[in-house]
Amino acid sequence: MKKIEINGQEYEVIENVGNCLNIDDIRDRITDYFDNYDYIFGDISYEKVRLKGFNDADNKKVNKINNIKDLDSYKKNYCSYGANTFLLKKVK
Template sequence: MIQIQGQSFELWENVRDGWSEDDFKDRYSEILNKYDFIVGDWSHNQLRLRGFYENSRKKVAFDSKIDTLEDYIYEYCSFGCSYFVLKKVRQSDDAE
């Protein structure tokens, strides 16, 4: 379980050993609090973070849903890069 800025996440996927808690915490911004998933990918020794929503969310762009993760990795990330996916752990009073 990863805790940051009042949010809890679990490591959902860790590809090519991309996960680094210290680097994630250094890079995290409160703008990411609204997302259900955070994807971190490494390019040129720098961590990039991007948020995605659950597929069931309405009124969000299709390319912002987690189902498009594979397309994002192929189109926007360095070939063969390491990356990780964190899933937000919802508290019982957060669920909508």
């Protein structure tokens, strides 16, 4: 797996559909808000990047809307059809 560093945090690139991950586009958007998440999911639609945090099922902060096991459902319901996406996993 490819590893990258953003704002002092190391991530594994789990998915990069359409080779859409551009670190310069997301560096300023990955703030301390994402510190409590195990994953950062991004989708690109109409040239805009949206980010969402997800957690592993064993994370005490996991809930119905941020469980990584529901990522496919999130993609289906909230992302544009055929949108380029990426998934980063925090290296602890």
